[in-house]
Amino acid sequence: MSGLLALLDDIAALAKVAAASVDDIAGQAAKTTAKVAGGVIDDAMKAGTKAAGAVIDDAAVTPKYTMGFSAERELPIVGRIAFGSIKNKLLILLPAALLLSNFAPWTIAPLLMLGGGYLCFEGAEKVLHWLMPHHHDAGHLEQLEDAAGLEESRVAGAIKTDFILSAEIMTIALSAIPDSGFWTEALTLALVAVGITALVYGSVALIVKADDIGVAMADHGRLGVTRSIGRGIVHGMPGFMKLLTLVGTLAMLWVGGSIVVHGLEEIGFGLIGHEIHDLAYAAAHAVAESWAGFVKWLVTAVLDGIFGLLLGLLLVPVAAYVFVPIVSLFSAQQEKPH
Secondary structure, eight states, X not given: OHHHHTTTTTHHHHHHHHTSOGGGHHHHHHHHHHHHHHTOOOSSHHHHHHHHHHHHXXXXXGGGGGTTSXXXXXXXXXXXXXXXXXXXXXXXXXXXXXXXXXXXXXXXXXXXXXXXXXXXXXXXXXXXXXXXXXXSOHHHHHHTSOHHHHHHHXXXXXXXXXXXXXXXXXXXXXXXXXXXOHHHHHHHHHHHXXXXXXXXXXXXXXXXXXXXXHHHHHHHOSSHHHHHHHHHHHHHHHHHHHHHHHHHHHHHHXXXXXXXXXXXHHTTOOHHHHHHHHHHHHHHHTSOHHHHXXXXXXXXXHHHHHHHHHXXXXXXXXXXXXIHHXXXXXXXXXXXXX
């Protein structure tokens, strides 16, 4: 999982470096994409880890949408979701981000907090589902649909989820770009969008096809060790998928909590952020200097995640008893014949 966790160690640095030169945007973006893939960016850790968590969750959530389909449909489904993701980023989120940045920059922090709250809500819902699983068989209900209808439903749901996470990533990237020309920002964000989508859905494609690769190795490997590795991959994938789901949920809570905490600081409510900082600082001073940086980051991430979980648990009933009825009422009004 360390490789997945390092996919986007610093999206802020990526945006800053990519925007540094109008004449060399493509080259700078390529360099920063390589840095992101290798996880070797050290500066601007705070903003970068937020984006990394959003991307981890994106990669963790997507594989479930291919479950239940034949092997030959898995990659086409991932491809359709990736195409929808890049359209979201380039045709909707990028223009919206540029408009807000140039004409209403004060909206960036509240929008980040809104997205962070949504991530907390999603993470808390997953935790509640683990603690109190529903007894109805959703899988059986899905089987009642025809295969084409089920695929359309799954792809639409995946693209909708991706939209929220992509909005977070693009907003974080935009907030990290130094003041520059409109076209510099546009090209930088476009290259960031393409790079992130390729990294995320390339990883997803490898994940969903790993069991098929394992079967091929186990059945056709020339060496005994190759066949053993193949069998290990096949037997290990269910556990790996569960671990990936867990990591995605933790990332949701950590990222969402961190975004809201820092957003509160920006609008003048810094008590929670200051307390987390003080606790992390005290923990870092209680260990050897070589471990201080890691301990400070870990304590901060854990406390941000706890805050995210608590906020999400508060938002779950709000969504159930306020937003869902409003949306249902609006939908009913729209469906009425005129």
